[in-house]
Amino acid sequence: MDIPYTVEVRRDTGLTNGKIGIWLFLASEVMLFGALFASYILIRVGAPNWPKGDTILNVPMATFNTIVLITSSITMVMAWASLMRNRFGTFRIYMGATILLGFVFLVVKYFEYSAKLHHGLYPSTNNFLAIYFTLTGLHMLHVIGGMAVNAYLWGFGSKLWKTNPVWFTNRVENSGLFWHFVDLVWIFLFPTLYLL
């Protein structure tokens, strides 16, 4: 039994099931990070003093990571665009680059975290570090999740291209929507935690 509108769009909504599903998922993600940002604001306005981000955190490293993630969003779009133009080889290259850039992000993050822990700065030290570790940690889990899906689409999952290229392209597009969201969260996180 096949579920309708998995591959083709439904005419009156103009959407596939997967497209609606991923947007609903992103809506719930907005609420998740929204609640954390709201908590950050509440705790910060209630604090008698609050450290400025750049006195504790490493701004150059985070700036580099911001550039890495934005670049990975561009390569993600290029990967999808390659499939739209029927160029599977180019898709492989761009998708590989996206995954690699995600990996670079994680490595930089690893150095940042270990430097903090090395200097005795733990989540329990103060609430600034608590919110820093919680927000960036949750974001990092999202990066890893996005990379896992992209890696599947790059490798084993790309078999679908041979049998059903439209479906495969839709999957890459939906994975891309998630990846852009992860990027967007970081673009909010970076100024909030590091610069303000």
Add this chain to the structure above:
Amino acid sequence: MSQPGAIATPTPHAAHEGHHEELGFWRKYVFSVDHKVIGIQYAITGLLFLLFGFSLMMLMRWQLAYPGSPLPLLGSLLGEVRMPGGIMQPDFYNELGAMHGTIMVFLGVVPLAVGGFGNFVLPLQIGAPDMAFPRLNMASYWFFFLGGMIMLGSFFVPGGAAQGGWTSYSPLANLAGMGQTVWLIGMIFLITSSLLGAINFITTTIQLRAKGLSFMRFPFFVWAQFVTSFLLLLAFPPLEAAAVMQLMDRLAGTSFFLPSGLVVSGQVLDVAGGGNPILWQHLFWFLAHPEVYVLILPAMGIVAEIIANNTRKPLWGYRPMVYSLVFLGFMSFLVWAHHMFMTGMGTEMAAFFQTTTMIISIPSVVILTALVISLWGGSIRFNTPMLFALGFLPMFGIGGLTGLPLGFNISDIPLHDTYYVIAHFHYVVAPGTIFALFAGIYYWFPKATGRMMNETLGKIHFFGSIVCMNVIFMPMFLVGLAGVSRRLFDGGESYAFAQPVLQMNVVSSWGAWILAIFQIPFIFNFFWSIWKGEKTGDNPWQATTLEWAAPSPPPHGNFLVAPEAYRGPYEYSVPGAAKDFTPQHEA
């Protein structure tokens, strides 16, 4: 789904057998991707959790009725730590209270109302072959199942299960034993489950509705599930954020919810401080108020279906009901702080939230009134589902109206955290929602099994239950108005002011135990009817909605021919029609 090859097998029975050969036992009944099997899995798991949560409460009721007396027979079985010599210890009482709330809400009612009825009925009512994401659907059930097992397992960790109430308030929950950590991990599983379910329900409703089934031709039940799914989708993530922060507080030593200078047992707590316990309450109630509507909206949907069917009339005011439902869903995100009047919020804040709370009562009253007016002039069939649906109306009415004094800042302050609150929300959920769920089980049982449930046993179940429910909860209004706190381990025995109402505790307790006896006919009826119930056709209630166009029980893929909707959902007793119901799928 309707490939040319499949049409060659004419009877549903033959099509059914074809699948017997394809799928083994495990894929067909355990790790199934069929929405009907998943719905039944949800329903049965939910019913078992309801029974378990009810049992916890029956133990608590012994302590409340006869504080400090040894519990005969069962008491000695629960161990020397929990009940030495059959006498309940305060810690164990607190475990029972916290887990009763958690289990009833998150593992009993919601899985049955949304996971069970939503999964089973919604795709059938919109004429879909299955849910939009069948494998996600299976994952959703198994996340729920794991979350439930984690919650049950928490009874066996050192220090026992969570004791911080179903609200898990900080800083109490930060300082509690290991059970609280397990509770939080269990909640994250349950949140994940309902998130996946919500995405699936919304997508299915938008995308897989049958040809001709526009939104205003949806049965009211579909609308109820649709709005409920949005509440689950958008209200649960903030609790997930809060759960992550509380876990960080407990495991990584952060102070999100711990203020500076907190003194515990005469010593200042050694944490960074600077956190805010009220923040937990805001995040918790931002979920938990919409959650109240998650509990009630599917129940309203079920009752609407059954009332339309058994009055043989269209619902009175279908459109205003739908608009009220959508408005209710929207407003439910703007009332949460009426649970927090006691936190010392400013008068402007309190005024805002009591105003929104009064506004949200309007759509509830519109829906309830429309359901009552729908009865007017109908020739009502008093079968078991209809009795439970009719029972829902006054019970939900009592629960709703007694909520108004709690929504007002001024009158909430003396009533807050008393037995009055317990009575209020139990009237909404226990004889309200749970009666609607029973109604739904009796109503859709023939669709799921092809057999009817026994009417006589059903009526014993209904009349016994409705009397007992009122015996349990009506006295609690009086106990609460006398000012007795709901958290007292001895039911108020040690307080002079509570003495005149103490005997009410005994009444409530006996009501609860007798209620348990009246569930036996239901349990027997349920299992007996699966195998021995009277066999029935595809449409035993002569109903109009699309689920009755499918065979009973529907095969994998549901409909033999993809149905098409030609009219609204409740075309009963149309003047000039040959019969008193005109199904949606008949041209």
